[in-house]
Amino acid sequence: MAGIRKFIVFITLLLFFFxxxxxxxxxxxxxxxxxxxxxxxxxYKPIGSEKLLGGVSYLAEEIKRLRSEKPTIFLSAGDxxxxxxxxxxxxxxxxxxxxxTMEFDAxxxxxxxxxxxxxxxxxxxxxxxxxxxxxxxxxxxxxxxxVIKELSGIKIAIIGIVTEDTxxxxxxxxxxxxxxxxxxxxxxxxxxxxxxxxxxxxxLSHIGFYADRLLAEKIKGIDVIVGGHSHTKIExxxxxxxxxxxxxxxxxxxxxxxxxNVEKGKITKFDGHLEEISPDKGREDITVKAIVNKYSKxxxxxxxxxxxxxxxxxxxENVRKKETNLGNLIADIIRETAGSDxxxxxxxxxxxxxxxxxxxxxxxxxxxxxxxxxxxxxxxGAKIKEALEHGVSAVEENAGRFPQVSGIRFxxxxxxxxxxxxxxxxxxxxxxxxxxxxxVATNDFLVVGGxxxxxxxxxxxxxxxxxxxxxxxKAEKILYSDASRYLRDIVVxxxxxxxxxxPKVEGRIREVSKK
Amino acid sequence: MRVYVNNRLVELLPGMTxxxxxxxxxxxxxxxxxxxxxxxxxxxxxxxxxxxxGVRIFIKEAKEIKLEKCRRRKNE
Numbered sequence: 001m002a003g004i005r006k007f008i009v010f011i012t013l014l015l016f017f018f019x020x021x022x023x024x025x026x027x028x029x030x031x032x033x034x035x036x037x038x039x040x041x042x043x044y045k046p047i048g049s050e051k052l053l054g055g056v057s058y059l060a061e062e063i064k065r066l067r068s069e070k071p072t073i074f075l076s077a078g079d080x081x082x083x084x085x086x087x088x089x090x091x092x093x094x095x096x097x098x099x100x101t102m103e104f105d106a107x108x109x110x111x112x113x114x115x116x117x118x119x120x121x122x123x124x125x126x127x128x129x130x131x132x133x134x135x136x137x138x139x140x141x142x143x144x145x146x147v148i149k150e151l152s153g154i155k156i157a158i159i160g161i162v163t164e165d166t167x168x169x170x171x172x173x174x175x176x177x178x179x180x181x182x183x184x185x186x187x188x189x190x191x192x193x194x195x196x197x198x199x200x201x202x203x204l205s206h207i208g209f210y211a212d213r214l215l216a217e218k219i220k221g222i223d224v225i226v227g228g229h230s231h232t233k234i235e236x237x238x239x240x241x242x243x244x245x246x247x248x249x250x251x252x253x254x255x256x257x258x259x260x261n262v263e264k265g266k267i268t269k270f271d272g273h274l275e276e277i278s279p280d281k282g283r284e285d286i287t288v289k290a291i292v293n294k295y296s297k298x299x300x301x302x303x304x305x306x307x308x309x310x311x312x313x314x315x316x317e318n319v320r321k322k323e324t325n326l327g328n329l330i331a332d333i334i335r336e337t338a339g340s341d342x343x344x345x346x347x348x349x350x351x352x353x354x355x356x357x358x359x360x361x362x363x364x365x366x367x368x369x370x371x372x373x374x375x376x377x378x379x380x381g382a383k384i385k386e387a388l389e390h391g392v393s394a395v396e397e398n399a400g401r402f403p404q405v406s407g408i409r410f411x412x413x414x415x416x417x418x419x420x421x422x423x424x425x426x427x428x429x430x431x432x433x434x435x436x437x438x439x440v441a442t443n444d445f446l447v448v449g450g451x452x453x454x455x456x457x458x459x460x461x462x463x464x465x466x467x468x469x470x471x472x473x474k475a476e477k478i479l480y481s482d483a484s485r486y487l488r489d490i491v492v493x494x495x496x497x498x499x500x501x502x503p504k505v506e507g508r509i510r511e512v513s514k515k
Numbered sequence: 516m517r518v519y520v521n522n523r524l525v526e527l528l529p530g531m532t533x534x535x536x537x538x539x540x541x542x543x544x545x546x547x548x549x550x551x552x553x554x555x556x557x558x559x560x561x562x563x564x565x566x567x568x569g570v571r572i573f574i575k576e577a578k579e580i581k582l583e584k585c586r587r588r589k590n591e
Contacts, residue, residue: 047546444535
């Protein structure tokens with residue numbers, strides 16, 4: 001009995017002397033962070049660069065090295081599971097397996113994590129061996145508002161927040177029943193709750209650097225903001241008031257390193273930088289490399305999957321000079337998806353054709369290689385004519401602007417002066433009325449002026465300001481905008497559903513020039 | 516959503532990215548040729564970076580290229 005008593009006294013004295021010591025001494029901890037990975041598992045050459053960057057197996061090896069140097073937490077600021085085919089074709093499962101292997105400590109949900117729908121997101125969250133946060137998301141119980149981690153006796157609270165604009169960047173059905181609460185009041189509320197429970201408070205943010213700065217200016221008490229969403233390459237940490245802000249670019253091309261000295265539960269010194277990730281610089285983690293290879297093989301087998309049959313050749317060669325059956329098929333699918341009166345797209349967005357016979361996923365991906373999505377707006381008949389005039393204005397040069405259409409028939413004279421080539425236009429069976437509004441589906445590229453189209457952008461400019469009501473964009477001129485699904489995936493699903501397709505040239509676009 | 520590219524106003528739909536702003540301003544090709552995209556605090560940003568109302572972005576020569584040119588000028 002006396003022995004037990006002595007032991008209790010000994011432990012009490014130990015705690016009495018050493019716990020305060022932990023707060024008195026200078027403790028070094030490290031935060032490693034990535035953001036906006038978007039499934040870029042393999043190294044690639046970014047646009048405008050000849051250098052290979054990224055590669056998650058190189059990233060993982062670097063993380064192991066940096067982790068071995070001092071007590072570390074490893075965080076993700078969101079947008080991990082969607083983007084590249086490597087992630088998309090497994091609906092993000094591949095990325096979660098990677099993150100489990102790399103032992104992430106926490107992640108905040110990004111807006112693109114919602115792109116596969118709530119059911120898939122819940123599955124991914126349950127597969128994750130680390131907490132996925134979303135303090136300002138109401139209605140999705142699998143997301144935790146915060147987590148508290150302990151490193152060398154220092155309690156670190158991590159609050160996760162995602163942009164309030166999430167409903168505008170995904171299909172409304174992906175966020176049905178969810179509320180995205182204002183950032184400042186959410187963070188303020190949790191700061192109150194956590195200030196007694198934690199020594200350091202980190203906001204793991206997917207709201208963008210601009211918004212991170214505003215948050216740091218307005219809300220006092222945040223020690224560190226680890227950010228994402230704006231894909232910003234913050235080479236040295238930024239200090240706003242007493243809040244340190246960091247962000248590590250995108251696609252695993254950089255790893256964020258933030259070293260903190262903590263004394264009496266407060267940060268006394270910080271230093272940070274980005275480690276460039278590149279095959280030139282380091283070794284690979286072989287476990288992570290094996291996961292990348294496993295899913296790359298799986299992705300290739302999905303791309304090779306047969307989805308249907310073409311009962312005729314699908315013409316992708318002549319899309320820049322005349323109506324083709326493949327142009328009609330794609331334009332019809334867009335019109336059906338958006339529920340619009342008509343479709344106008346650029347032939348140049350269709351890059352190749354498909355031969356009669358079996359159709360595979362990769363065939364559709366070759367036809368539509370760009371990450372375009374469907375947008376539908378309300379346009380006047382006059383603006384539709386303007387768009388068609390632009391579309392046929394350089395047909396003699398085989399310009400990509402040549403239109404492929406659905407729900408509309410028109411004739412043009414390629415010998416007439418550009419801007420005055422379009423003759424008759426019919427919407428359904430009725431002549432186009434210049435002052436009447438029609439609903440027009442197209443793609444995001446043309447809406448922002450791609451291939452020189454201005455009619456769509458000018459129409460949007462004349463629209464009253466947008467509002468997001470109940471998770472849906474409400475605007476006078478915008479009817480449909482779903483950035484969460486690429487056009488090529490919608491076409492794949494359509495062909496899968498139909499089984500066999502045999503689109504025809506129907507006289508939608510007639511050349512009436514005198515030979 | 517109104518943003519500015521090299522101080523020129525660009526109007527985009529909510530959810531659109533840096534890439535859309537560059538297509539609209541005809542500057543995507545300059546990035547393809549090697550120029551970089553920076554925010555108003557001179558941080559480089561990615562093409563898929565999300566934008567918000569009032570953001571200003573700039574298309575410029577890469578920082579390292581500028582430094583290299585300065586070095587060359589000094590040595591001349």
